[in-house]
Amino acid sequence: MERDIYDEDHEAFRDLVRDFVKRYVTNEARARWDADGEVDRATMRAAAEAGILGLSVPEEHGGGGMLRDYRFRTVVNEEIVAAGAGSLAGAFGIQDDLAVPYLVHMGTPEQQAKWLPRMATAEVIGALAMTEPGAGSDLRGIRTTAKKVDGGYLVNGAKTFISSGATADLVVTFVKTGEGNRPDAFSILLLEDGMPGFEHHRKLEKLGFHGHDTAEMSFTDVFVPDENLLGGVEGHGFIQLMTNLPLERLSIGVAAVAAAQAAFDWTLAYTTERQAFGERIADFQNTRFRLADVAATVDALWAYVDRAVVAYGNGKLSAEEAAKVKFWTTEREWEVLDTCLQLFGGYGYITEYPIARAFADARVHRIYGGSNEIMRDIVSRKLVGRR
Template identity: 45%
Template sequence: MSSAAIRPLANMLPRNLFDAEHDAFRETVRKFYEKEVIPNTQKYELQQHVDRDLWNKAGAMGLLCASMPEQYGGSGVDRLYSMILIEEQAYAMDSSTGFSLHSDIVANYINNFGNEQQKATWLPKMATGEIVTAIAMTEPGTGSDLQAIKTTAQQQGDEYLINGAKTFITNGYLCDLVIVVCKTGDSEKGSANLSLLLVEANRAGFSKGKPLNKIGMKGQDTCELFFDDVRVPKENLLGLEGMGFMMLMKELAWERLIVAIICQAGAEAAFAHTVQYTKQRKAFGKSISAFQNTRFKLAELRSEIDFCRAYLDRCMQLQLEEQLGIDAAAAAKYKISEMFSKVVDECLQLHGGYGYMMEYPIARAYIDNRANRIYAGTNEIMKELIARSL
């Protein structure tokens, strides 16, 4: 079932976010996934990362860093284009490509906090796919608690000396440039200690582990990064020293909304595949969809999907108006990722034994989905953020 066939079933609520130009862009993105990504899914899962030239192909089609200013190689468009890219990836049921982290997280840090030289040097190369980027926050002993990181960057003359390790880094294996969250200075004031440094992958002392063997999202490039006396010039500091935590907090709301978009579209795709399957699959002389239990279960799932879609689209409107609050983004990430987990579990059940077979899209969705309740801050942390706003 193609992503083109999914969308009429998936988008059950009328949406007024998009215009004709958005729709044309969506068609371009859909064709890219159907031609370049979906046929290679098994290959990417076996090698645990996409082919490097896929990034160049995406760049050539204007699918990378689209929301960046035109002067830096982007198209200068709004984040609805980013939403379309993320949705179409989910409708294609692809978990291999790390484009959104590259284009909508790393690029934003550089564009929002970088100086003119940093933006002119890196953003055009990111837009064409000449370089792949990552951001390194999580450490082997530190997950959601960013203030507890151990990686250090000691200033020595005109350089920083970086030591430490990061793990679970998306795009880490193929990355040419990574933003590293480090502790700088001698301050013991927690968040006042954090800074962001741009580190090129070819610097001495910087090494990468093998792609990590995950239970799902096997085609996505995820690995550990190691920094052993890595020297970078002071010019590689992003923004101001000690302002890292503030910069991270400013971008985390959008990052969490990205996860919500992934989960919403993923739930819609899983539901669409299941509707089609229950109509075609027969038991006791009639289609599964004719049984009351199936009809009621699908009605229940559709209702939950529709309610979450309405909230997500409202959050997206607030994001476009630069009014999206940390609590609203946390609520979207928490609730919609929980909804996706319920939907994909119930949809697999409606597939019966075939739902456990990897050749059926629902099986891949089931195992790929689980990480959404963990990354970008666990759902437990999302509840804490919501509670703080009460």
């Protein structure tokens, strides 16, 4: 089904992204990112230079000024994922959808002026650190503390599973500044790589997204100056997190749909090429029916997620709607990827094939950004009027 959310500007932008993909998303580059467990900085800087990264940074700070128009980011996701580079798409997403928006929406003018121009060029890579070894879904259970001292805070604790966590220069960090677990007991501090006592630890070995770093980090008496308190207000950490959650969840939804589309395209091409029993795999009725199912699912996914992209642009994507989008698209993505992989036979299991890598990458979409159980909890509480 033809989609209708893009105009000429988005299609012209797509050409830019395709040009970047042709130059930088080579088999050699993908293999290097996977082997290193991270995307190299030169590629990130080239993407920023090409104008396809740093999209969410306002123009006055040197970026694309497209934080509200998520259609541009959707184009980036489509093209990079179609090129079999989920890890690169993930690295872009952390910068543009997770780290930068905190500064744009909630940073003080000084924080914005200090960080955003360098985030626009990828000289500074950002990350968002909420999860801890003992607290993921239940964020009020975090134990990283920030104790007020003269001129700043002393931070102690540890975070885990942090995307871009090994390479980040600036970590938007969720900490406890008060007693108990009331919402106003939490704040967000901007931790900088190189602050004494701030250590990035090992990159975690993952099932998928091998080319994008996910790391642990620890803080031992890290002195963080007052000027690094996000927005200059203590006790607003929870509200600040809530502000960006719809975008974070929309971003996972779009990545999931882009992966489902790519899987369908690869599978159609493969099954109309490969032969068995003297016929194309696509000529078996089972294959045709599966392809028809997937084609309809992908159409429905785009119709839904495109609507969410537009709603986000109009400032109308609520936390509950974003949670619905996140769990529904990622569940369908998983079914699509599984169906498609099956149609590749043994080659579907070989990581040389993009379908195998996309399948492994897809699994975490149902877990991170708020697990799909937590998403259903948010949606269903609203439905039944339970707090």
